Amino acid sequence: xxxxxxxxxxxxxxxxxxxxxxxxxxxxxxxxxxxxxxxxxxxxxxxxxxxxxxxxxxxxxxxxxxxxxxxxxxxxxxxxxxxxxxxxxxxxxxxxxxxxxxxxxxxxxxxxxxxxxxxxxxxxxxxxxxxxxxxxxxxxxxxxxxxxxxxxxxxxxxxxxxxxxxxxxxxxxxxxxxxxxxxxxxxxxxxxxxxxxxxxxxxxxxxxxxxxxxxxxxxxxxxxxxxxxxxxxxxxxxxxxxxxxxxxxxxxxxxxxxxxxxxxxxxxxxxxxxxxxxxxxxxxxxxx
Amino acid sequence: xxxxxxxxxxxxxxxxxxxxxxxxxxxxxxxxxxxxxxxxxxxxxxxxxxxxxxxxxxxxxxxxxxxxxxxxxxxxxxxxxxxxxxxxxxxxxxxxxxxxxxxxxxxxxxxxxxxxxxxxxxxxxxxxxxxxxxxxxxxxxxxxxxxxxxxxxxxxxxxxxxxxxxxxxxxxxxxxxxxxxxxxxxxxxxxxxxxxxxxxxxxxxxxxxxxxxxxx
Numbered sequence: 274x275x276x277x278x279x280x281x282x283x284x285x286x287x288x289x290x291x292x293x294x295x296x297x298x299x300x301x302x303x304x305x306x307x308x309x310x311x312x313x314x315x316x317x318x319x320x321x322x323x324x325x326x327x328x329x330x331x332x333x334x335x336x337x338x339x340x341x342x343x344x345x346x347x348x349x350x351x352x353x354x355x356x357x358x359x360x361x362x363x364x365x366x367x368x369x370x371x372x373x374x375x376x377x378x379x380x381x382x383x384x385x386x387x388x389x390x391x392x393x394x395x396x397x398x399x400x401x402x403x404x405x406x407x408x409x410x411x412x413x414x415x416x417x418x419x420x421x422x423x424x425x426x427x428x429x430x431x432x433x434x435x436x437x438x439x440x441x442x443x444x445x446x447x448x449x450x451x452x453x454x455x456x457x458x459x460x461x462x463x464x465x466x467x468x469x470x471x472x473x474x475x476x477x478x479x480x481x482x483x484x485x486x487x488x489x490x491x492x493x494x495x496x497x498x499x500x501x502x503x504x505x506x507x508x509x510x511x512x513x514x515x516x517x518x519x520x521x522x523x524x525x526x527x528x529x530x531x532x533x534x535x536x537x538x539x540x541x542x543x544x545x546x547x548x549x550x551x552x553x554x555x556x557x558x559x560x561x
Numbered sequence: 562x563x564x565x566x567x568x569x570x571x572x573x574x575x576x577x578x579x580x581x582x583x584x585x586x587x588x589x590x591x592x593x594x595x596x597x598x599x600x601x602x603x604x605x606x607x608x609x610x611x612x613x614x615x616x617x618x619x620x621x622x623x624x625x626x627x628x629x630x631x632x633x634x635x636x637x638x639x640x641x642x643x644x645x646x647x648x649x650x651x652x653x654x655x656x657x658x659x660x661x662x663x664x665x666x667x668x669x670x671x672x673x674x675x676x677x678x679x680x681x682x683x684x685x686x687x688x689x690x691x692x693x694x695x696x697x698x699x700x701x702x703x704x705x706x707x708x709x710x711x712x713x714x715x716x717x718x719x720x721x722x723x724x725x726x727x728x729x730x731x732x733x734x735x736x737x738x739x740x741x742x743x744x745x746x747x748x749x750x751x752x753x754x755x756x757x758x759x760x761x762x763x764x765x766x767x768x769x770x771x772x773x774x775x776x777x
Contacts, residue, residue, distance in 0.1 A: 307745065348709060354710070385679045395710025406713040421611050452700070475679055482770055483672040485746045485762055493745050501736025 309423050309433075311494060320488050323430055327470075335470035349393040350468050355404065356385045356392025361446060365407035370417040371505065377402050407502075410439025414503040423492055431495040493505040590704040595720040595727045596690035602635055603685050610680045619674045621774060628670055637721070637728035638666050644730065645743040649751045657756050664763035665743075671770045680716070682708045685716075698720045702708075 306313060338349065363378030381397040381404065389396045398404055413435050414420065421434030432440065446451060449465075452458040484490035501508050593601065606627070610616050615623045643650045643664040653661065686703040698721045704713040717733035731740040750759040 352710070398706075398710035404710065406712055479672060479675045483668070485743075485766055486749065489746045489749065491744060493742050497738065497742065498736040506736060521642055 307423075307492075309496060311422050312424065314425060316492075317488055319425040319427050320491075322427060323425070326428070331470050332467070332474070335467050335474055338467050339474060340469050341519060347468070347471065350464065351472060352385070352389070352395045353392040354465050354468060355395065356382060356389070357448065358406070359404065361383070361443070362405050362407040364446075365409060365412045366405065368412045369407070374405055374505070406438075408439055409442040410436030411499070411502050413439050420496065420499065423496070431452065431491055431494070433489075433499075436499065582761070586650050593727070595692070595699050596701050597686070598635060599686055599703070599718050599726050600721070601731075602631070603703065606631060607680065607685065610677050614728075617678050617680060619678050619774075621671070621674055624674045624677060625670060628673070635727075635729055637723065637730055638662055640721070641665070641740050645740045647744050647749050647757065649748065649759075653756045657760065660760050661756075661763065664760060664767060667767045668763060668770075671767065671774075684708070686713070698730075699727075 275424045310316065311405050342350075359378055363375050363382065364376055366372075366375035372548070384397040384400065384402065385392045385395055388394075395404070410432075418435050420436065424432050424434060424437055426432050426437060426440075429440065449458055449461060480487060480490070609627060609631070613623065616627065639662050640657070642658075642665045645665065646653070646661060650658065684706050686704050686706055688704070690699075690701060692699040698719065701718045701720065703716050703718070706713050707714055712732050715733070715735050719731040719733070719738070720727045721730050731738045733739070747759055750762045754761065
């Protein structure tokens with residue numbers, strides 16, 4: 274990789290993932306379609322691929338990491354990465370019109386970087402500055418952009434069109450992307466991925482045991498979770514889909530306190546296809 | 562691993578763990594206000610799990626005992642199941658409804674078992690409870706804190722007022738309502754194989770989980 278380019282390993286993956294996704298988008302979709310998931314056939318294939326890759330490579334590597342590296346060191350590594358992401362969370366909270374959370378995030382970074390010795394210890398949580406997690410996809414959602422179709426990205430997993438666009442921005446601002454030489458950056462990226470996976474090792478089987486159809490369970494959970502995050506954990510009720518009324522326009526949820534989702538024409542520009550779903554358009558519009 | 566999956570997995574754990582936790586109900590307290598009921602359940606179940614290595618190890622029969630004695634009195638499993646099945650519930654015979662409820666309960670208990678093995682030194686923080694006295698459905702908000710820091714796990718409980726007190730009808734982990742999240746899968750099973758197809762899918766899943774448990 275060219276050391277003077279700003280592309281890092283993860284950027285390369287992301288570009289490859291988006292390219293593969295757009296390339297495969299023409300594949301046929303079997304079964305009764307969910308209006309939010311017109312690319313289900315392709316998404317399922319990618320989901321299987323990710324699952325297989327995880328079983329074959331990532332999970333074993335993460336287990337090895339947990340076995341070899343002592344817990345205090347792993348905690349420190351996780352916290353340092355967490356501290357870096359907190360800074361970006363702060364920016365997004367401010368962009369979303371959450372000055373309280375954004376201010377708290379700034380304090381977190383300041384406290385953990387100094388008292389927490391470069392982010393090694395998360396002392397701010399103990400002082401009442403709760404950790405938040407925000408990314409640019411959520412900020413786009415608060416700004417009124419609809420999620421668009423569901424999209425499982427190779428390597429990155431569940432996403433949608435809006436959040437994939439947000440992910441590109443997330444990578445652009447990632448300070449790690451500007452670290453040279455590239456081989457050092459790639460090692461750090463690798464550790465970050467392994468660290469993230471290692472924190473999930475115990476969680477792994479729960480999803481397998483809970484879900485009849487893991488793909489559908491993860492997909493539905495993804496949309497619900499993202500919508501909840503856009504409303505800072507307190508989303509307005511959705512219309513009850515057990516008593517559907519296809520003729521009814523979906524209710525416009527009230528703007529969340531502190532945030533002001535705007536209804537923009539971006540939706541129409543970015544996702545004109547959603548309007549062809551006719552009576553099924555409601556789920557796509559849920560983030561507005 | 563991507564962050565979304567990570568958050569989601571963490572959520573599933575927390576939710577299961579929370580669902581168990583929330584429910585250590587005693588029949589005598591059934592008339593408590595909803596926030597007090599959840600608080601008592603959570604504290605009771607947390608204490609039980611922390612003091613019992615077998616439960617942490619995933620001992621299914623002990624976890625079943627815990628569910629029967631503490632959780633069942635405060636949870637309306639039938640209503641949970643009806644909600645997960647959605648509009649198809651009405652077309653099921655009473656016998657089918659009983660079977661689905663029983664199998665869904667088994668499935669949730671298996672998932673709880675996995676979640677309970679995650680209970681370590683977490684603490685539960687209760688958020689201020691706001692509800693109108695006239696409300697018949699309320700949400701009690703809590704979050705799970707790790708002593709080492711990190712992102713708190715949102716864990717909310719939906720309760721509804723019934724003749725014999727407040728009952729839990731859904732649990733929300735990291736923004737996802739567990740029971741609601743089963744709706745598409747259940748609807749898919751019913752559209753493919755009818756109500757009996759759904760029952761079969763649940764039975765097969767539970768048998769598969771029981772077989773795995775036997776091997777472990």
